[in-house]
Amino acid sequence: MLDWYVNEGKDNDVVLSTKACIVRNVKGYNFLPRLDDKECQSLIETVDGAIDKDIYMGGGAATMDKDTVIRLIRLQVLGREGSQMVNPQRKAFYYNDDSSLSIAVGSGEHITVRAQAAGHDISVYKKAEKEAMELESKLDIAYSDNYGFLTSNVRLAGTGLKILYTVALPAIAKTEGGIAALTQRVGQYEWTIYPFAERGELADSNVFIIASVNTLGVTEDEVLKRGEMLITDVIKAERACREEIVSSKKLQTQDIYGRSYGNLRYSSLISRSEAIEALGWLRLYHDYDDAGEIKCSWNTINKLTMDILWEPAAPTRKPQGSLTNSQNIRAQGIRTILKGAERNENN
Structure with missing residues (x-):
């Protein structure tokens, strides 16, 4: 299940x-x-x-x-x-x-x-x-x-x-x-x-x-x-509030939306704060994406959000290189989910 x-x-x-x-x-x-x-x-x-x-x-x-x-x-x-x-x-x-x-x-x-x-x-x-x-x-x-x-x-x-x-x-x-x-x-x-x-x-x-x-x-x-x-x-x-932001700053919001998706989809390293900020912009503009070029359902946005929010805490003392490694693993996981979502949307 x-x-x-x-x-x-x-x-x-x-x-x-x-x-x-x-x-x-x-x-x-x-x-x-x-x-x-x-x-x-x-x-x-x-x-x-x-x-x-x-x-x-x-x-x-x-x-x-x-x-x-x-x-x-x-x-x-x-x-x-x-x-x-x-x-x-x-x-x-x-x-x-x-x-x-x-x-x-x-x-x-x-x-x-x-x-x-x-x-x-x-x-x-x-x-x-x-x-x-x-x-x-x-x-x-x-x-x-x-x-x-x-x-x-x-x-x-x-x-x-x-x-x-x-x-x-x-x-x-x-x-x-x-x-x-x-x-x-x-x-x-x-x-x-x-x-x-x-x-x-x-x-x-x-x-x-x-x-x-x-x-x-x-x-x-x-x-x-x-x-x-x-x-x-x-x-x-x-x-x-979403309606007000999008209607008053349509082009700016659309631009940040696209950039945020690109950051999630193609980054090799991404911190939790960067990921959750990008997901916030996807959430804000998702229902106003008339072009439909970005294939990302609400379920995908929410799964990624939950995965980032509830990622188990790292040790207080991190071994050298562990931060880069965790950011790389996180980015790989996000890319895999988004790639799968794109594939499902196109089928």
Whole structure:
């Protein structure tokens, strides 16, 4: 089966992915910071017994080899830095065949159920909820009639639910005051927005995470309804800004679009920042390319964007020549994907 993020998602010109995370804790165990290694192993074994092995593969993090870890980072089961692999003997990760569904044990809370899909797809909530309810039927989950589901992180108490949209906003970011205005608008919905990366090569990626905040005193339906209204506003705003930029600077934008594609298609060395900047211009102008000379579908643009964003982090200390080598490998991968896309478009 194809990896989840290469599927064609709704509104994928703006929304890269939609994710639902639901956290739960098992009654009878302290919260993670207060569990010793023996208790943590007992927790892992308890949860492992409740997981359907006909659906999920994986297991103890300590048994995972380097290739598996890299693949799980690319598939966004693990974070970009792979920080969840610290103290691997205290953690376990399970995932289905395309990694659209995953269960983490010992990462933040006792259990984190995650469902993810390409594009704008709030059905991920129902998928995560179904799995969470399955685990709840087999495990004694910590719950309070007054506070809802109990968590070590007070920001997750109540529903234990977090919805996240990953969005690419090259036009709003290039519009004066655009991100500031959007941040204020997101706050009005009582959600939050933050850059995909605060520092490093992806600090100026113009990719952002829009996430729910409230979990206590609200219902899941209220969170979902508010999120859907918000993401609809964001999509409309980004498309309007693209229209404004292209209509006011048609030739300049068209020129940068062509140059950006050429940089991606023919470079032998390319940094992550160069690649993500070029992909941003492809995203901004793609729907206005009347000539149609550049053969690059939204699926191709999004796959490349996801591959660059979720490229496993390089070591802090890089051996001599490793930077050039990584840029060459990255460029080769991009060229291969674009060459294949051109071939498919011409057939």
